[in-house]
Amino acid sequence: MTFEELGLLPELLKAVTEAGYTEPTPIQAQAIPVVLAGKDVMGGAQTGTGKTAGFVLPLLQRLARHASTSPSPARHPVRALILTPTRELAMQVHESVQTYGKHIPLRDLVVYGGVDIKPQTEALRKGVEIVVATPGRLLDHVQQKSVNFNSVEVLVLDEADRMLDMGFIPDIKRILAMLPKERQSLLFSATFSEEIKKLADTMLKAPVLIEVARRNAVTETVTHRMHPVDADNKRQLLAHILKTSSLQQVLVFVGTKFGASRLAHYLEKQGIEATAIHGDKSQQQRTEALEDFKSGKARVLVATDVAARGLDIDDLPHVINYELPHVPEDYVHRIGRTGRAGKEGDATSLVCAEERGKLAEIEKLIKRPIEQVVVPGFEPGSSFSGPVEKARRGRGGADRPEKSAGSREKPAAPRREPRDDHKREPREPRRIEPAKPKLPKLDFDPSKPYESRVSSQDTALPEPKRSHHRPKRPVPALLGGLPKPEPETEK
Numbered sequence: 001m002t003f004e005e006l007g008l009l010p011e012l013l014k015a016v017t018e019a020g021y022t023e024p025t026p027i028q029a030q031a032i033p034v035v036l037a038g039k040d041v042m043g044g045a046q047t048g049t050g051k052t053a054g055f056v057l058p059l060l061q062r063l064a065r066h067a068s069t070s071p072s073p074a075r076h077p078v079r080a081l082i083l084t085p086t087r088e089l090a091m092q093v094h095e096s097v098q099t100y101g102k103h104i105p106l107r108d109l110v111v112y113g114g115v116d117i118k119p120q121t122e123a124l125r126k127g128v129e130i131v132v133a134t135p136g137r138l139l140d141h142v143q144q145k146s147v148n149f150n151s152v153e154v155l156v157l158d159e160a161d162r163m164l165d166m167g168f169i170p171d172i173k174r175i176l177a178m179l180p181k182e183r184q185s186l187l188f189s190a191t192f193s194e195e196i197k198k199l200a201d202t203m204l205k206a207p208v209l210i211e212v213a214r215r216n217a218v219t220e221t222v223t224h225r226m227h228p229v230d231a232d233n234k235r236q237l238l239a240h241i242l243k244t245s246s247l248q249q250v251l252v253f254v255g256t257k258f259g260a261s262r263l264a265h266y267l268e269k270q271g272i273e274a275t276a277i278h279g280d281k282s283q284q285q286r287t288e289a290l291e292d293f294k295s296g297k298a299r300v301l302v303a304t305d306v307a308a309r310g311l312d313i314d315d316l317p318h319v320i321n322y323e324l325p326h327v328p329e330d331y332v333h334r335i336g337r338t339g340r341a342g343k344e345g346d347a348t349s350l351v352c353a354e355e356r357g358k359l360a361e362i363e364k365l366i367k368r369p370i371e372q373v374v375v376p377g378f379e380p381g382s383s384f385s386g387p388v389e390k391a392r393r394g395r396g397g398a399d400r401p402e403k404s405a406g407s408r409e410k411p412a413a414p415r416r417e418p419r420d421d422h423k424r425e426p427r428e429p430r431r432i433e434p435a436k437p438k439l440p441k442l443d444f445d446p447s448k449p450y451e452s453r454v455s456s457q458d459t460a461l462p463e464p465k466r467s468h469h470r471p472k473r474p475v476p477a478l479l480g481g482l483p484k485p486e487p488e489t490e491k
């Protein structure tokens, strides 16, 4: 399958070639013809699958039919609305719109909270066909009457599951009520919960279901392991791992934004270049942190789930869960950062006694045991073999910890962004069965570096079930010239 065979306009083919893409990814091959035909889509695809081009390319083609070069704002009404849960994702999608649409005379704009609203208002008044927006700020513009949805032809809801987690659904419903009934709607989500299906029912008409990633699948090239440790020793263990290994580009997940900054400072004090990214940082601070990490200036990026979601960092070799996520699905999201496109990756979790319930839920979800490795000098106390605490989970999972009491933050404003972590809904406690403690104490040579110690302990994981959705063949550009591409890899 080639982009030409998908029936894309020469202007789009040119942009795609300039972007260096040689062939469509599976989600693109499936979604582009359906979107071009004007059908609604329910798309199951995670970041990293090429889903953005999967909807942006055909959307541009549909709008190109009536593109106007007139300077009059009236000739440039909003014709496509792309809603994303976070600023970062909005920026990335907007970048894609600009990349793929550079040879088509359509105007585009990104609007998100946390920055001055005036330039956005002015740009909207001049007329733009494609608006990429986070919901709260878009509603601010509605209130100011700087935007009008009468001419919207296409609506895209990107990362709908995350929108739901973040409590954006009432905002989405308000926006939906303002859109013309006759329109094309596309909904993308990494997971399809009952709530997502309900939302899809209200906004999609006879949707075509396109799914390229098995629900809650983790890639098979990722090595999972956990180190049991006392909560009080976690940061020392993290520093130990980083100091005694040559791991580069390590993404460390924490539960709270307060914790993210504190941990990054601690690592810095230990002589480990680290930076933090979370919902309270200014846009510029986030961009700088990400650039430092990408350039290698910072070896470690400490992030919260919310802030990390949608970050455009491909092929991360190492993810460390300093704290386990509150909802097991977020473990899959976190780990989705590594082992992409057949590359090797590892996911290490530092787990204290209180987190064993969460660990058991994660193992259940990913349908495989996570190898437990005790690091000498960091053996957990006896509480680790005590009863497992009830894991708490429910809607709004990943974002909840960012509002922890420890962060001493004022409660978020009732509706508006700029913060991308507001409005969480209470979780329902759920009882889980206590996990059997299994702590194989391994006979390490503590003088050996961390990497060589743990790699010798890797165990073979049971062969996971094959999914019929896996890509038939690798996409060379995504694989980045790997010596041995892994065509069977789950994305």
Ligand code: AMP
Residues within 6 Å of the ligand: 020, 021, 022, 023, 024, 025, 028, 046, 047, 048, 049, 050, 051, 052, 053, 314, 475, 477, 478
């Ligand atoms: P996405 O899943 O949309 O976030 O895309 C993930 C990455 O894949 C982005 O960096 C894109 O630039 C890249 N990408 C998208 N489509 C293709 C393609 N057909 N070939 C190679 N790379 C692609």
